[in-house]
Amino acid sequence: MATKRGVSLNSPALTYDKGELCIEGVSVKKIAAQHATPFFVYGQKTLLSNYQEFFGEAQMAGLPRPLVCFALKANPNKELLKLLAAEGSGADIVSGGELRRALESGIPAERIVFSGVGKTNDEIALALNCGTNGVYSFNVESIEELEHISVVAAKLGKVARICFRLNPMVKAKTHKYISTGNKTHKFGLLQKDILKAAKDKKHWKHCKLVGLSVHIGSQLLDLKATGSAIVTMGELARKLPHELEFLDVGGGLGVAYHPDEAKKLPAISTYMALVAKSLEASYFGHFKVKPPVRVVFEPGRRIIAKAGFFVMSVLRHKVSEDQRFLIVDGGMNDFMRPSLYDAFHDLVPVKAPAGKKLPTHVVGPICESSDCFAHGRPMPAMKSGDLLVLSDAGAYGFSMGSNYNLRGKPTELLVTGEQDIRVVNKAQSYEELR
Ligand SMILES: *Cc1c(COP(=O)(O)O)cnc(C)c1O
Secondary structure, X not given: OEEEOOEXXXXXXXXXXXXXXXXXXXXXXXXXXXXXXXXEXXXXXXXXXXXXXXXXXXXXXXXXXXXXXXXXXHOOOHHHHHHHHHHOOEEEXXXXXXXXXXXXXXXXXXXXXXXXXXOOHHHHHHHHHOOOOOOOEEEEOOHHHHHHHHHHHHHHOOOEEEEEEEOOOOOOOOOHHHEOXXXXXXXXXXXXXXXHHHHOHHHOOOEEEEEEEOOOEOOXXXXXXXXXXXXHHHHHHHHOOOOOOEEEOOOOEOOOOOHHHHHHOOOHHHHHHHHHHHHHHHOHHHOOOOOOOEEEEOOOHHHHHHHEEEEEEEEEEEEEOOEEEEEEOOOOOOOOHHHHHOOOOOEEEOEOOOOOEEEEEEEOOOOOOOOEEEEEEEEEOOOOOOEEEEOOOOOOOHHHOOOHHHOOOOEEEEEOOOOOEEEEEOOOOHHHOO
């Protein structure tokens, strides 16, 4: 972690140049002179290098024909998806809207996996009708879902490619709202139910079992549960009376939002070594001739979180006896993670701060007390009009935004490799609000 003038810069895309904050070398002040705050800015170099590192390390770990399916719910911006599509990325989608967005961005149906417990018949039909054979896989989360897919596929004269999402009954060490791998969670199927359905011929007329998947949660920094979940999946795969085409190890790899998390953060190479070791022990190692099974990944946060920033202006400050407030123009409707998960995000002043820091509540304009980006954070004195950057905002930022308080969604900008600034999504006007 680089520390300059007492400011933590836990994000590789951020630097101070002559006392001014830059994102991938472009001055934030310069960007804000052309675009009204609040806005999101993404760094193309960071995004692409994150993807390339992830894919490259999967190959280096010897995993066969890795397919990296970026989780669209982390960030569905079409221009960013086009960049990933050109790199060969696939998509992990959870709705018909995300399916259409992925296809429109140039991600082919053969590289799309469809997750989620509540796929509707219309969404199933859409996913069967795209590409030549429909999506690469429906990641099925209940037996009724399998039955519904069968009915829709029969009606359309198609064969649906099916993957069972395993609930491995592990407890991932993460926030309870983003933990998904235990029996009490709505996600995935239990081993015994998968085995029973796999052996029941009635399911396999209009459906073909081609894979297994597992995804135990998000923002994972401790990979113990991840390893055991993958081992459980590999062992189950050997018991199935079907020839599988892939094993999908899900997403969930965390990032360091807080400097303390930087010490715990698993390197991508460490993660890939764990995936390789777990699959070798539970699956590949048990065959004389390795089966032609590829490994699928569904990362979201690790690819995009550190490539995005949310830029706000200070509107005013106020002091209520011993409580100091900095009121900014971005709100929880724009960036929800602090309100929803009590998540920590670094807040970096654009002018390199001089002078003493005092504990400050950094709050937005929304009429909710939870509209707070930081409680009692040591902050330098800032005045009306000063710019403030919230770091690591690329994942679950814009995509979780709402129009609460009848506020339009903010602009999204991209700093390209040539240090140009492109508008990749215009701010929503009042007329566009519903
Ligand atoms: C959300 C989600 C992901 C992506 O999770 P990240 O933590 O962003 O990597 C992957 N797969 C499934 C099924 C998901 O629901």
